[in-house]
Amino acid sequence: MTRSYYESIARARIAGLLDADSFHEWLSAADRVTSPHLAILEQPAAFDDGVIIGQGSIAGKQIFIAAQEGGFMGGAVGEVHGAKIVGVLERAVRDHPAAVLLLLETGGVRLQEANAGLIAVSEVMRAILSARAAGVPVIVAIGGQYGCFGGMGIASRCATTIIMSEEGRLGLSGPEVIETVRGVEEYDSRDRALVWRTVGGKHRYLLGECDVIVPDSMAAFQHAVTASINNGDDWSLEALEREHQLLSDRVKRFGECKDGRDIWRKMGWPDPDAIAMMDNDEFLAAAQGRRAKQTVKVP
Amino acid sequence: MEWKKVAEQMFPTGHEIKQYGDLLSGEGRCDKQTVAVIGTTNHTEVGVELALAMGAAVLAVIRDHPGRPIVFLVDTSGQRLRHRDEMLGLNGYMAHLAKCVEMARRRGHAIISLVYEQALSGGFLANGMMADVCAALPEAEIRVMGLAAMARVTRISEERLTELSVSSPVFAPGARNYLKMGGLDALWEGDLSICLKKALEHIDSTDHRSVNGLERGGRLLAEPVVKRVLASA
Numbered sequence: 001m002t003r004s005y006y007e008s009i010a011r012a013r014i015a016g017l018l019d020a021d022s023f024h025e026w027l028s029a030a031d032r033v034t035s036p037h038l039a040i041l042e043q044p045a046a047f048d049d050g051v052i053i054g055q056g057s058i059a060g061k062q063i064f065i066a067a068q069e070g071g072f073m074g075g076a077v078g079e080v081h082g083a084k085i086v087g088v089l090e091r092a093v094r095d096h097p098a099a100v101l102l103l104l105e106t107g108g109v110r111l112q113e114a115n116a117g118l119i120a121v122s123e124v125m126r127a128i129l130s131a132r133a134a135g136v137p138v139i140v141a142i143g144g145q146y147g148c149f150g151g152m153g154i155a156s157r158c159a160t161t162i163i164m165s166e167e168g169r170l171g172l173s174g175p176e177v178i179e180t181v182r183g184v185e186e187y188d189s190r191d192r193a194l195v196w197r198t199v200g201g202k203h204r205y206l207l208g209e210c211d212v213i214v215p216d217s218m219a220a221f222q223h224a225v226t227a228s229i230n231n232g233d234d235w236s237l238e239a240l241e242r243e244h245q246l247l248s249d250r251v252k253r254f255g256e257c258k259d260g261r262d263i264w265r266k267m268g269w270p271d272p273d274a275i276a277m278m279d280n281d282e283f284l285a286a287a288q289g290r291r292a293k294q295t296v297k298v299p
Numbered sequence: 300m301e302w303k304k305v306a307e308q309m310f311p312t313g314h315e316i317k318q319y320g321d322l323l324s325g326e327g328r329c330d331k332q333t334v335a336v337i338g339t340t341n342h343t344e345v346g347v348e349l350a351l352a353m354g355a356a357v358l359a360v361i362r363d364h365p366g367r368p369i370v371f372l373v374d375t376s377g378q379r380l381r382h383r384d385e386m387l388g389l390n391g392y393m394a395h396l397a398k399c400v401e402m403a404r405r406r407g408h409a410i411i412s413l414v415y416e417q418a419l420s421g422g423f424l425a426n427g428m429m430a431d432v433c434a435a436l437p438e439a440e441i442r443v444m445g446l447a448a449m450a451r452v453t454r455i456s457e458e459r460l461t462e463l464s465v466s467s468p469v470f471a472p473g474a475r476n477y478l479k480m481g482g483l484d485a486l487w488e489g490d491l492s493i494c495l496k497k498a499l500e501h502i503d504s505t506d507h508r509s510v511n512g513l514e515r516g517g518r519l520l521a522e523p524v525v526k527r528v529l530a531s532a
Contacts, residue, residue: 026531027524036520037469041455053528079469083509083521087528094529109420111453114443114470116518118420119482119508122428123521125394126506129401151424157394172390172421178380187382198386209388237361240395240402244358247351247395250387255347260386 002219005143006167010052010067013103016218017141017225018065023056027084035078037113046072049080053088055097059226064088064095067103070146076110077152082120089127093134099229100131100138102159107174108150121151128158129235137161137233141221142168142210147199149174160235161228162210163221164201166280170209171199193276197260202275202283206267208246208292215280250292267292300436302340302372305415308491309370322349323372324356329495334411335360337426338372345422346379350392353426357399361406368499369403371412371426378421393425400429409502411495413487414439414474428482432498435474437486442472468517481512481521 003016014023027033029047038045050072055064066085068075077085085102092100109117128138138159142148147169148156154172156162164170175189175198188194197203205213212228214220254263264272267290278286302323306316310327316336317325321343325336337356339349360367378389404410412430414423418441427433435441443449449470450457464471468479477483487494509525512518 026528031527033524033527037467040463040467041453041459079518079521080524083524084528086509086521087525090525091529109443111444111449112455112470114449115476115480115482116469116521118424118443119428119477119480119512119518120521122424122482123506123508125397125424126401126429129398130506133401133405151421153390154393154397154421154424157391158397170390171385171388172378172393173380173385175385178382178385181380187385198382203386204388207388207391209391237402237406240398241358243395243398244351244354247347247354247392251347251351254387257386258383263386 002217004216005165005218005221006145006216008218009071010069010103010105013218014052014056014065014067017222018056018058019060023054025052025054027053033080035080035113037078037116041112043112049078049084050075051081051084053084058101058222058229061098061229063099063101063229064092064097065101065103068105070105070144073110074146075106076108077106077117077120077124078110078113079116079120081110082117082124086120086123086127089124089131089138092131092136096134096136100136101225102138102140104140104142104148104152104156105144105146106148106150106152107146108152118151121155124152125155125158128155132160132233132235135233137229139163139225139228141225142170143216143221144168147171157209160233161212161231163212163214163224163228164204164210165214165216166201167216168201169195169199170204196276203260206264206287206291207250213280213284246292300415302338302374302415305372305413305491306336309495311492322352327370329492329499332368332499334368334370335364336370336372338374340374342374342376342417344377344379345375345393345425346381346384347387347389347392350389350396350425354396354399357396357403360408361403366407368409368411370495371410371430373412373414373418373423373427374416375419375422376417377419393421396425397429400426404431404504409499411498414441416440419443431502431504432484433482434485434487434494434498435477435483437474437488439474440472441474441477445472476517479515479517481508481510481515481518484511
């Protein structure tokens with residue numbers, strides 16, 4: 001068992017996933033590229049604005065990478081943070097690396113710079129799709145403690161592939177936001193099992209919202225990233241129409257379900273509560289044929 | 300403004316836009332050109348069904364009317380805040396819609412959006428903000444979050460936020476702030492049919508928002524940071 005992805009900070013994830021000593025950072029802390037909007041609100045800035053970008057190699061393949069640091073403002077996207085990610089993706093359109101790897105850990109738009117953050121997330125979305133249209137696969141990894149939410153939850157699904165661990169969480173509105181607006185009867189954000197059945201890695205894998213699920217280890221993420229690079233991309237109208245069918249079927253089959261368990265039962269799991277206890281291999285074996293979307297398997 | 304009034308002003312020679320629940324769909328004529336119209340109304344929340352229906356409408360235009368411009372009429376109070384929609388993967392449905400819009404653009408469809416009432420965060424990202432030309436009526440409300448809610452989350456007093464919003468376009472709601480930051484191309488005032496015609500004549504399918512934000516003085520670092528990444532050794 002190698003180190004936990006969940007427990008690691010962004011820089012440790014980069015070091016853990018890329019080939020030894022291959023990472024070269026762009027706009028490093030020494031360049032002092034910080035948010036221009038935080039000082040006026042008396043908020044501390046970070047010299048990388050919460051995202052580390054650069055290039056390196058993974059299994060010998062040249063890739064570009066951006067890694068969000070959940071420890072700084074929950075990985076939230078502000079003007080500079082977003083522009084750094086957009087820069088990586090635009091550079092990919094120009095230079096054609098084997099892939100762009102996005103290690104996402106974020107609550108979405110940084111409210112302290114709300115308008116700039118929202119526009120930045122939109123620019124990230126368009127830049128991801130531009131990279132894909134230029135033939136560069138964009139691979140997202142989600143497995144940190146803050147999950148991937150808000151507009152970046154939408155951006156992540158614009159990518160070619162999403163790799164999650166069971167501990168990863170992916171959604172649009174976070175549980176706290178929904179509870180605050182609609183009340184605890186709608187969504188109890190402190191019920192961890194409920195949150196996991198709603199946005200957790202296994203549920204997302206079963207729905208087809210993520211493509212690969214891995215155990216929480218650096219080696220497992222690395223293996224999955226390498227396999228995903230080799231699988232390439234399919235940015236085509238036909239692929240989009242297939243996705244449309246999948247999403248239509250999902251609403252038809254599961255639109256009346258009240259809980260993740262109801263969905264899993266409809267998928268044919270005799271004992272939905274057993275899913276939480278399965279290790280990754282058991283889960284993958286049992287998910288065969290039940291999952292809503294069959295995609296590439298990590299060998 | 301009500302969508303019917305917007306549609307009448309935008310398409311004085313006629314349109315066939317129908318309302319299905321909170322979804323708007325149909326077509327209008329701009330000079331001799333027919334444009335597809337897709338939108339929402341009633342300040343609706345965008346949940347999985349509505350996002351999927353808009354995606355279906357975009358795919359239908361790509362299939363049945365190659366190259367036809369698409370106009371989004373935006374009025375949304377944001378993504379639907381429900382446990383059920385999150386459980387079904389609302390972010391994935393929103394992303395699907397965004398991908399449909401991108402696919403249309405790359406197959407030669409001009410994409411124009413007009414915020415005629417409200418646009419909030421998640422409901423705006425997947426359609427309006429994906430457009431080549433994103434416009435708003437001057438009285439339209441565009442925001443991520445109101446200042447009162449923002450004060451609660453950021454623990455900065457509402458008075459302080461209100462005070463700062465006078466000099467900074469960065470967090471206060473409002474179409475003019477989005478214009479200054481490059482998030483909007485223009486405010487449409489006067490004859491909407493002329494605004495649409497002009498927009499269709501000047502389609503730039505590259506993302507020019509950070510350049511506009513820099514030129515207009517509202518977002519000074521986004522474009523220079525992108526350029527620095529491109530130039531990094």
